[in-house]
Amino acid sequence: MFLLTAYSTECKVVIKVIDVNNETPQFEKTNYDTQSLSEDIPVGHTVLSIKATDADDPGSGSSLIEFHITAGDDEGVFSVQTDGHGVGHVVVSKPLDFESSATYKLQIDARNTEPLMKGLEYGSESTTSITVSLTDVDEAPEFSQDILDVTVPENTTKGSVLLTVEAKDPEGKEIRFTLDGDSQGWLEIDAATGEIKTKGKLDRETLESFEVTVTAFEKENPEKSSERVLSVRLLDVNDNFPKLTEKQSFICVKNAKPVIIKAEDTDSAPFSQPFTFAFAHGKKSPNWELKSVDGSSAALTLRKSPSEDKIFVIPISIKDNAGLGVTQSFEVRVCNCTELGYCYMAPVERNLGYGMGPTIGILAGVLGFCLIVFVIVIKRINKGNKRNLNEDEEEKNPIN
Numbered sequence: 001m002f003l004l005t006a007y008s009t010e011c012k013v014v015i016k017v018i019d020v021n022n023e024t025p026q027f028e029k030t031n032y033d034t035q036s037l038s039e040d041i042p043v044g045h046t047v048l049s050i051k052a053t054d055a056d057d058p059g060s061g062s063s064l065i066e067f068h069i070t071a072g073d074d075e076g077v078f079s080v081q082t083d084g085h086g087v088g089h090v091v092v093s094k095p096l097d098f099e100s101s102a103t104y105k106l107q108i109d110a111r112n113t114e115p116l117m118k119g120l121e122y123g124s125e126s127t128t129s130i131t132v133s134l135t136d137v138d139e140a141p142e143f144s145q146d147i148l149d150v151t152v153p154e155n156t157t158k159g160s161v162l163l164t165v166e167a168k169d170p171e172g173k174e175i176r177f178t179l180d181g182d183s184q185g186w187l188e189i190d191a192a193t194g195e196i197k198t199k200g201k202l203d204r205e206t207l208e209s210f211e212v213t214v215t216a217f218e219k220e221n222p223e224k225s226s227e228r229v230l231s232v233r234l235l236d237v238n239d240n241f242p243k244l245t246e247k248q249s250f251i252c253v254k255n256a257k258p259v260i261i262k263a264e265d266t267d268s269a270p271f272s273q274p275f276t277f278a279f280a281h282g283k284k285s286p287n288w289e290l291k292s293v294d295g296s297s298a299a300l301t302l303r304k305s306p307s308e309d310k311i312f313v314i315p316i317s318i319k320d321n322a323g324l325g326v327t328q329s330f331e332v333r334v335c336n337c338t339e340l341g342y343c344y345m346a347p348v349e350r351n352l353g354y355g356m357g358p359t360i361g362i363l364a365g366v367l368g369f370c371l372i373v374f375v376i377v378i379k380r381i382n383k384g385n386k387r388n389l390n391e392d393e394e395e396k397n398p399i400n
Helices: 356-396
Strands: 035-038 046-053 065-071 078-082 087-092 103-112 127-135 148-153 161-164 175-180 187-189 195-198 209-218 225-235 248-252 259-264 276-279 288-294 297-302 310-319 325-337
Touching: 035 046, 046 065, 046 127, 065 078, 078 103, 087 103, 148 161, 175 187, 276 288, 288 310, 297 325
Parallel strands: 035 127, 148 225, 248 325
Antiparallel strands: 046 087, 065 103, 078 087, 103 127, 161 195, 175 209, 187 195, 209 225, 259 297, 276 310, 288 297, 310 325
């Protein structure tokens, strides 16, 4: 026979039940009142706030709720932002347009961030609907193009159409156009059609590019308007020929150096430099030689000095790179010079023959001067004789 001793002990067992996503979110309302919005409400505006609850463990992903617009907004005009506590804010995500859509019937679903327990589905209580109604606002006309630019040759004829601007009013109202900022007065716009034409001669050398402002406005309400900047660039044409920068010079006989002839052309390449210099009609000169120095100048050299001071007028043909040019006169005085290099006329060589006209003028002047002196002398003599006669009479008839 054995004697047994029995022992016992106790322990506390904590059993934690882990929640599973067996509850679905439920909206506080399955249908919210119609929300009325003006179409000019800015992006980011909150339309309304919605709320849903979930009976799952608040600390688990099973109770976290996300909101999604599942119908009624294919363009994504609205969105729902959640605060993480079952509240969603319906906001405007894109600009509203009454003319595109006046009413939105939004369907919004509430969903957990974790999947539901197997076999469980979301019911109608997890879906709500909202109707958003837009009110029309009188909007300004809208241009069909954001950027307006045109490039035309500077010799475009008066009355030519450069472009036609297009704009429409969202409400279908009649619109008109104006054009401002044309400092040269080169353009005009048809108020009804938006057709922009030239009304004056364009000139790239005056203004290579410029900008004007085109305004489209409602005919009945001009305050409703929109603007676009039109950029105009002029293409160069060969409408200018090279011109002499200086038309005269001199050469000293004893130290004859070439004269540099320079020309300039306001056209741009390829209608400007290099220039071609030549004597008119392609003729050669026995007294002069002409050679190009660079693209814009030439050297005129005296071959044979004259026996006296003399002025030469030399016709020179100057053409641009495209062959456009005219014959221009260049005057050169060949003279004796001072030590400082300036022309003077030698007295022994000066021609004193004035010619018939100047000689008659000089003689007439001398005779006129002599006549004036003669008249003055006669008047003085007469005045002296009269004074002597008065004195004689006083002596003969003394006053008693």
